[in-house]
Amino acid sequence: MIHYFLKRVISLLPVWIGITIFAFFLGLVSPGDPVYLSLTRDGITEPSEAMVNAKRAELGLDLPYHIQYVNWINRVIRGDFGKSIYDNEEIKAEMLRRMPVTLKLAFSAFVITVVAGLGIGAVMAATRDTILDRFLRQLCTLMVSIPGFCMAIILIAIFSECFHLLPTSGMEGVKSFIMPSLVLSMGTIGTSARLSRSNFIGEISKQYVLVASAKGMSKSFIGTWHIFKNAMIPIITFFGLYFAGILGGSAVIESIFALPGMGSYVIDAIYNRDYFIIQAFVLLTGTIYVLSNLLIDMLYFLINPRMKQGDSL
Amino acid sequence: MHYDIQMADVTIEFALKSKRVSAVDQVNVTFKAGKITGVIGETGSGKSVLGMSILQLLPKQACISGTCFFGHKDLYALDAESMRKIRGQEIGLIVQNPNEALNPVRTIGRQLMEPLIKHFDVSRTEARKTVEAHLRCFGFEMPKKVMQQYTFQMSGGMNQRLIAIMGLICHPSWLIADEPTKGLDAILRRSIYDVFWEIRQHYTQSMIVITHDLFFAKKLCEQIVVMYQGEIVEIGEAKKVLTTPLHPYTKGLLMATPKAGMTPIPDHLNPSHESRCKFYSRCQFASAKCKVQFVELREIDPDTMVRCILYD
Amino acid sequence: MQGLTKMKKKQSYLWIILAIVMVLGVAGCSNNDVNATTDKPDEAAAQAALNENNESDRTADEEEDDEQVSDVADAEIVLAGTRNIAPGENDAYYCSSILMVWEPLIASDESGAPIPKLAASYSANEDYTIWTFQLKEGVSFHDGEPFNADAVIANFDRMKLGEKSSNFYTMNIDTTYPGLEKVEKLSDYEIQLVFASPLPTLDYAMTNFGSAMYSPKNFDAEGNFNGLPMGTGPFKLIENVLDSYTVIARNDDYYGDKAQIAQIRIKVIPDPDTRYSALKSGEVMGVLDLGAIQPVMAMSLVETGDFDISYTPSTITHYIIVNGNKFPFNDVRMRQAVSLLIDRELILDSFYAGLGYPTVNVLNQMTPFYEAFDIPHDVEKAKSLAKEVLGDERVSVALVLRSGELNRYPNKEEAELLQAQLKEIGVDAEITILDNAAWSAAVKEGEYDLSLKIKGLSSAEPVSLFSSMMKTDNSLNKSWSFGYSNTEVDKLIEDVSGELDMAKREAMYNRLQTIAVEELPVIPYFNDVTLVAFNKKIEGYEAVNYGVTLDKVHWAGQ
Amino acid sequence: MKMKRMEAMPFMILGAIVLITILAPLLAPFDPEMIDMQNRLSAPTAAHILGTDSLGRDTFSRVLYGGRQSILLAFAATLISMGIGTAVGFVAGYYGGKADLLITGISNVFLGIPGVSIMVAFAGVLGPGMNSLLIAVTVNSWVGFSRIVRGEVMQLKHANFIEGMKSVGASDGWIFIRHVLPNLSDSLIILFATKVGSVVLSVASLSYLGLGLQPPAPDWAIMISDARPYFREHPLLMAAPGAAIITFVWSVHAIGDYMRDKLDVNKGANDAL
């Protein structure tokens, strides 16, 4: 088992390095000068040429790119993400403050997607080709096609303005996470429901299901113990990648629902060409992607015994 | 007290998207308890469909008419719950390709214990003991170790024996085997024969073996039913049917075996148009009468029947 | 052997549960210590904020306790701001002057002129090189420290430590107090500033952010705040969670008239539409800060009957900035044509619900030196002027918008209207929205022709505006590529800062304004207002040129 | 291949929308960019069927024109990413070994970068507008195609008919074009349909953030974000473009799902995702 785990880690290392390189150069390539922006932040003062250069030297932005990259990497390994160029806030503190918000949002969206996705998928597979199946299929397609921000505006208009049930924004405990996570997960519920339906149906036609029913096992027993576990294998990979994806993708939702998460933080950073924040963010999401990959492999390893036998994936 | 399986006027059709395909056409047959009956026929003869319909294991699109009495119960009329009780407990099934018959992500032990716990709701430890006994009986030296493992860790032969045990674990009075020798090489074919011999000694005499392998059937079975395009063309005592066949199709089949020089059955000997006998277009002994006269299964002597006007 | 299966099964369940716990743990624990780091010294407040934040039902009883303490009339009022109104220690002023937590030596009145605040009175010698301030007595900071000459000197020492950036106004002693030599304590309540060169309008520069006063014990070695700000204002800042909310409470021993409400909580809702919904659903009682609510949405709230608005002229002017280095706007006639073409009344009525004052004067009205000019609108004259420049062909120009301001102002609609109108004078404008960084880069390199931009008046003293907008090769003139240069203007700007005689100074400013109106280095089109909207359940919520009268706010009927 | 009426609907709707977008100049009663400040924000009238927006432009004409940019962009970007993805996927699947390792590594890197930040960064780099969106979307979605193609090619490689073709003397290129591509077509169509749908949505959210497509040419997403201050009194301003986007994306996804269900039926399980 450990052997397999190490093999995966080694294979994911170059990916992580690739992500750091991509993150580093993503920032540098974009036009606009963050130093000038940060000095004219209050919209009133006008920095002179000398002041701008002095600050740029101070931040080490005038060094050749590869040296900047090396400095950045060994700073990052020590856990110091440096300060934001725009308002020289300590990036690590800012991220630690914002990370739990995005994690809570991402995790609640993830839970909703898994529960709803698998639930609907299973129902569709069980009631295959009935009216319910067709209705649910259309519902999934519809859920995938509604833009997130439209859904957000409509939900706010209904639940906050008319019925005063849910807070429109802010961080007042669980209530303020209901609408955002619902909107964030809606698109993926549609996709994951369709995926699990395909997989469940695929498994139903397999030989071992015939054998199990020939043994006199009940439909529900076969469903839970036999089909579910087999169908889960490809679905885990989908959910794993989805979880890594949410972190980057919730910027719009976070700005609408005024949740101080990573998404809106990085969008502002990109507006202000705040290289250090962009690099830190992409590095973070890259690391989480790599970690979630490992997590998927571990879960995969546990659920799919074929792996234990050392078969190559 | 073993019951016979009596099937009367059984017709099975599949309602596919565009058209209805008929697989079994007006079959009347009785499988006697305590006897191994071989159902022989080529691909598309409906033998598997007939066998599977007994346990109602056909896909949803199949529509079955006629009756299939198992003792006093008509299996076709049973509701899902009572049918479930019969499966595994009274009629066991051994499926076709052994390597895909077991759930790859669940240990063999658990899959074998499931029916015991479900049907007789015995405790887990007791179920485990019975399974171990069966495993030992089928030649597995270390039953405990095997129960931890998974089907992909087993060889073809071992998997065969496992699915046999799976079918027999609840000591059903009847056993249906669907194409046990399909695509197997010589060694495995022989080991499957030993497995059936084992079953015959310790478990049950009443078996239906569906196969296209004539010699395997000849060696194993006592009674043989030959099917062609959904109809039964000949029934008889195994040795007799496969050495001195009556129906032209059975004769053709035997001539086509490698031992008999592999002479093929001609495809379009006589111009075929609506004729009563389905084998008319490929039959050497075809005559004008065959086209006109309605042919049904006639009894020549107590346990041989044939569907051909030659024997009127 | 037998145990093997059981153990193996258990092991796999263990793994799965472990994974879930780990993920939950990361989310949970990082949440706890995070709040603690925000305000290091004030551990208790952060812990309170954390508990309240986690259990939503807890917040309900939290409010009840407040109620038991003071009667229903003093329940906490919740307002919504557009950005972090208290950016924290790294900001030069910790929080905006809107919160009335800290007070300056010199404040400004309605028209933007300087009035004494913590400095009871002040005077300068005749060549304006020595300014003496008599400080208000009997005033103390929120942490109990007395407000006296030593406290003022401590604040000046902090400013001397170097420039500090801020979201509101960069604190830089060299720009606010150029040539300051000495800060002397004459007596416990009197200080004197000695300058190398004459500074006739120092009091204008010192208004509001120019002379913010904090308790001497409020800073660490480098001059950053060592905790919550300790000012002298009618409110004390008791709690601040970045990007979530800021809570200010009444300062009971305030020397002036006390605030009429016990506690105000200001939430941060950056999205304009969500802010609107929060206001409409009664979740917040009012909105404040720059661009709090767009006029159109404010009007739709007023129509519902249970909301009201309050506005007052602000220091912000809306300009159409032009690239004076490139044809066609390097020709003054073209600029005049555009100024004549645009219908300022129509823009204000359609997009700003009439809340704004049309102007052609580059100088904002919030300064005593402001001169009103009549606003010509003559499309035919505009066409003839344009024909003189363009002849018969048409020219295509780039109209660039800054995405940062789209949330606050209907710039996109204004641009599309401008685009349609420009077609009439042979100018085909192509609109592009650039994010802040790309906009500054494009504008600096002159890769644009027209853009819509707002500009605030830094201080009531107009010289800084004129020099940045009109002086050849100077700040905005250069970095926004106006390409405007006029020798008379340059000479005037040099002389005016040295001119001691107020009457002469005013005449020079008038001359500058007339030149600006004729030569239009940049095309101003209206002076903006500070607009706030509030729920009729509260009263005394009026807009002042920078912020809201927070100390006069109270529940209706109290 | 007779389709039941219900199944044919998405094809008809998509066809209708594409047709309307192409014929917009003929169908639209008004010039979508003609400003008429007199009757701003008017309710639906005989002339203006769906009323007018804050600048007095006719909402109905703008909805007709609204699809042009986003549909064109979606189809173009997805086609390009399908091209790149299929080629790369084929090389990885067919030749395997080192090429496969390298390509999987690179695609992992692309997957590791969050989609939105790539798009926003590219919009910043090249300035907003069609070409930067095109590149941003392509960079973000080619990986999806290459992973699916790689999986399918690996399965196809062992099918006898590929070895058969080799033994008949066909070159790899011939096999790719004549045999691999047609057999991939089912999964590619499914992924293409779903990708077009998701591209329209991600471009819409980008335009919502202000970095997507540029005014004044009408675009559904921009119309929605412009209508935000007015939508409570004039719901049509947001409902019309919203409905347009949802219908278009729904029809595209429905086609994708129809193909997948057809594929599921005759090929057993297929995780075309």
Place this chain on the structure above:
Amino acid sequence: MIELKHVTKIFKQGLGQTQIALDNVSFDIPQGTIMGIAGNSGCGKSTLARVMMGLIPPTSGSVLLDGKAVSSYSRKERSQSIQMIFQHPAQSFDPKMMFEHSLMEALKVSQRIDRDKFNAAIREMLSQVDLSETLLHRYPHEVSGGEAQRMAIARALLLKPKIMVMDEGTSMLDVSVQAKLFDVLTTAQKRTGMTMILISHDLEVISKTCQTLAVIYCGSVVEQGTTEQLLTRPKTAYVKKLVEEFAFFDI
């Protein structure tokens, strides 16, 4: 004439594990003879077939076709000298193409016959394998196993190969269909005089059709010789057991 000289094939299975598929196999088949290769599943028969076809390179040793190494032939030259029939008939054709199109394509690619004679050649070949022309407009999944396999044989014969390899060609078919297939094959072989190599686990089929025989176990040739000699006087224990297995079902 096809000769195998000490052919060995080792597959790498990652993590350093290797699996020996073929171990020092050498034999030669004179032109025009029919040779059988028997062995149980998993003994390396299919690998041997693919090595002979030149589809997979041997790890060591060489395969000579008329004296020249198979690997030195270009794909086109190889296609004109050796052809193969696979185990799964429906899978031997591209599911998206009608049979007519597949046959035409085979002719076009191999350029064995010039373009205008294509139709005639196809019609003539179909009659040889006794298939009706209506099948040309059908898809692979619309015909029976037997018909598809005969179509595969037609495609192979159209290329006029010197050698035809059949890898378990009939194991998926019914007895009567198998008989029909071999009937077609043997008549074609007599007509063209090509070499035929039948690979199967079914000793009976091979004994009835092949002159010489080689038995393979775990990748190495256990015994080799004329069919009659191996069946009646098997030397090695494995072959004895194999023969016994088949005889078991005869009584």
